[in-house]
Amino acid sequence: MSEIVVHGVPGSPFLRAVQMGLEEKQATYRLQAMKPGEHKSIEYLEKHPFGRIPLIEHGNFVLYETQAILRYIDSEFPEPPFVPKNHQAAARMNQIIGINDWYFFPKVAAVIVFHRIVGPRLLGTATDEAAIEAAMPMARTCIAELNRLLGPQPFLAGDNLSMADLVLAPQLDFFAETPEGDSLLAHTQLEDWLDRMNNRPSMELTLRPEALRWAA
Ligand SMILES: N[C@@H](CCC(=O)N[C@@H](CS)C(=O)NCC(=O)O)C(=O)O
Numbered sequence: 483m484s485e486i487v488v489h490g491v492p493g494s495p496f497l498r499a500v501q502m503g504l505e506e507k508q509a510t511y512r513l514q515a516m517k518p519g520e521h522k523s524i525e526y527l528e529k530h531p532f533g534r535i536p537l538i539e540h541g542n543f544v545l546y547e548t549q550a551i552l553r554y555i556d557s558e559f560p561e562p563p564f565v566p567k568n569h570q571a572a573a574r575m576n577q578i579i580g581i582n583d584w585y586f587f588p589k590v591a592a593v594i595v596f597h598r599i600v601g602p603r604l605l606g607t608a609t610d611e612a613a614i615e616a617a618m619p620m621a622r623t624c625i626a627e628l629n630r631l632l633g634p635q636p637f638l639a640g641d642n643l644s645m646a647d648l649v650l651a652p653q654l655d656f657f658a659e660t661p662e663g664d665s666l667l668a669h670t671q672l673e674d675w676l677d678r679m680n681n682r683p684s685m686e687l688t689l690r691p692e693a694l695r696w697a698a
Pocket of ligand 1: 521535546549
């Protein structure tokens with residue numbers, strides 16, 4: 483089978499989750515880096531009518547939605563497995579991905595990370611402090627709940643890396659760049675987990691572009 487081509491704008495945490503999945507499997511892939519805004523082009527919308535990132539092509543097979551892509555990668559490259567065999571751990575993994583997709587990304591990261599980092603640094607927009615303030619209750623709930631679910635375990639769904647870690651690590655790593663994320667994560671087990679995740683080659687090999695990192 484041909485190599486997997488991954489389409490996305492570097493810096494996107496959903497794109498990074500897919501790249502990390504491929505790195506963890508040591509699969510051969512090629513990143514087709516897009517410019518901001520290119521995901522709304524007619525050519526891209528033909529493949530992804532919702533105009534979101536990422537999308538993969540494997541031969542003639544085109545697939546979008548990060549969860550679906552990670553599950554496909556997991557079936558194509560079985561080792562190491564991304565889904566725990568234990569049913570309760572697998573359910574926990576799915577729950578945590580749901581927390582990201584329904585609460586953390588749309589209500590917290592898409593507001594706070596956008597207004598603190600992406601907007602001002604990439605698009606030249608002003609920070610909307612009121613929007614950030616309004617997102618804080620949900621931010622507190624998400625971080626407290628993810629921290630509770632992690633508990634003393636090494637990974638979010640138990641003893642081994644799972645899709646939950648791949649989805650959440652890029653999101654929380656980006657959130658940690660904001661003062662709000664930095665202070666909510668401070669002294670939590672989630673912060674220690676993020677440090678461990680940041681030491682994995684799959685995180686090191688998929689760093690955000692310089693402009694979206696704290697030193698910028
Ligand atoms: N449900 C989608 C969400 C992907 C998503 O929202 N990606 C963001 C980038 S991190 C995006 O495409 N934003 C561009 C936009 O909303 O126009 C998935 O899981 O792939």
